[in-house]
Amino acid sequence: MNQHFTIEAPPMVAAPTAHGAVVEFEDVAKTYGDFEALRPTTLRIEAGEFFAIIGPSGSGKSTLLGITAGFVPPSAGAIRVAGADVVAIPPYRRNFGMVFQNYALFPHMSVAENIAFPLRMRGCPRAEIAARVSRMLAMVRLEALSERRPSQLSGGQQQRVALARAAVYDPLLLLMDEPLGALDKNLREEMQEEIKKFQSALGVTVIYVTHDQHEAAFMADRIAIMRGGRLEQVASPRGLYERPATPFVASFLGEASLLPVAALVWREGEEALVETAGGLRVRASAPPGHGEGSVLCIRPENIVLGPEARGLDNVFQGTVEDVVYTTGSVRYRVRLEASDLLLVVRIPSRPDIMLMPCGERVAVGWGRRDALLVAGETTP
Numbered sequence: 001m002n003q004h005f006t007i008e009a010p011p012m013v014a015a016p017t018a019h020g021a022v023v024e025f026e027d028v029a030k031t032y033g034d035f036e037a038l039r040p041t042t043l044r045i046e047a048g049e050f051f052a053i054i055g056p057s058g059s060g061k062s063t064l065l066g067i068t069a070g071f072v073p074p075s076a077g078a079i080r081v082a083g084a085d086v087v088a089i090p091p092y093r094r095n096f097g098m099v100f101q102n103y104a105l106f107p108h109m110s111v112a113e114n115i116a117f118p119l120r121m122r123g124c125p126r127a128e129i130a131a132r133v134s135r136m137l138a139m140v141r142l143e144a145l146s147e148r149r150p151s152q153l154s155g156g157q158q159q160r161v162a163l164a165r166a167a168v169y170d171p172l173l174l175l176m177d178e179p180l181g182a183l184d185k186n187l188r189e190e191m192q193e194e195i196k197k198f199q200s201a202l203g204v205t206v207i208y209v210t211h212d213q214h215e216a217a218f219m220a221d222r223i224a225i226m227r228g229g230r231l232e233q234v235a236s237p238r239g240l241y242e243r244p245a246t247p248f249v250a251s252f253l254g255e256a257s258l259l260p261v262a263a264l265v266w267r268e269g270e271e272a273l274v275e276t277a278g279g280l281r282v283r284a285s286a287p288p289g290h291g292e293g294s295v296l297c298i299r300p301e302n303i304v305l306g307p308e309a310r311g312l313d314n315v316f317q318g319t320v321e322d323v324v325y326t327t328g329s330v331r332y333r334v335r336l337e338a339s340d341l342l343l344v345v346r347i348p349s350r351p352d353i354m355l356m357p358c359g360e361r362v363a364v365g366w367g368r369r370d371a372l373l374v375a376g377e378t379t380p
């Protein structure tokens, strides 16, 4: 069955100077025997867009990227980059920049020679090579290290060379597969900012595969969440977080309490009263078509504990079941007395707040706009 998706417009329209390509996938699929690694997929990525692909292991992220790069021949469908069908074009002639986790720099060449390599292969005149290489060295802040060999660089510096080499010939499209996967957390965060700045300075279209949902949310204009060879949802980071299309999306991006809905008591426009599996009556926000068979999704930071909960649309009594301090916030699990349902609650931590101990009885509340009905089952 073909899968078509309504794609919302990217929140930040690419700068008018963007020279990145529009990338269009039309019913692109990949099968290995009977196994569908990528189900028929239709998707449009805008010029200059930073587009991230996330999803569990084996969901088809690398397959989609490999098909775009030309390493994996699709079983069906068309891919157009800047309007031209690229399926029959071999990878080295597609002219896409590529950055992967293992930097694959040439060990016997200097930084400058590594960056110059794609230009030499294209027969670019010497003066132009020199000009482009020094521009790239400046962009990735490696001017002082241009004569070093890759083995004399840190992981982050090597990755910056890989980035410069991938972009030096002004490709229309940059493909990145876990480019920061080998770096430690602090360096990864620094590089995320650098790659983002680099991409917006060049205006190039980027397709970026990562395991890291925070990385995707930080960097991307839009994110595709893949699951079982399909695009489960494509939206802006905020759209995915605040309007997840399925319980899978809700739990994959961030944390959520997901309460199965047993009955729709009433609805009026986008407002509803529902009864959950444990018999809890909850005022909720209900997009059209959502009711019984849906799941109630509540984000942990939208739940209020203690006296401040009173007066909200939904107020219940619960018992603290566990408390964990994480950097900047306290995460509680609270069991609701009326229904036996468990909620995850996150409260910003301040030096003066008292942590509630396990076993403490507490009021729990949230507004109706903070309880969203999401279509589908809770099973991941």
Ligand SMILES: Nc1ncnc2c1ncn2[C@@H]1O[C@H](COP(=O)(O)OP(=O)(O)OP(=O)(O)O)[C@@H](O)[C@H]1O
Pocket (backbone or CB within 6 Å): 032, 035, 037, 055, 056, 057, 058, 059, 060, 061, 062, 063, 064, 211
């Ligand atoms: N050459 C192949 N032959 C058979 N099956 C394959 C082949 N290549 C990939 N697959 C299968 O296709 C599915 C998708 O693989 P893919 O590498 O795209 O997943 P992924 O989302 O990138 O996973 P990861 O996050 O682990 O890299 C997997 O189940 C994988 O086992």
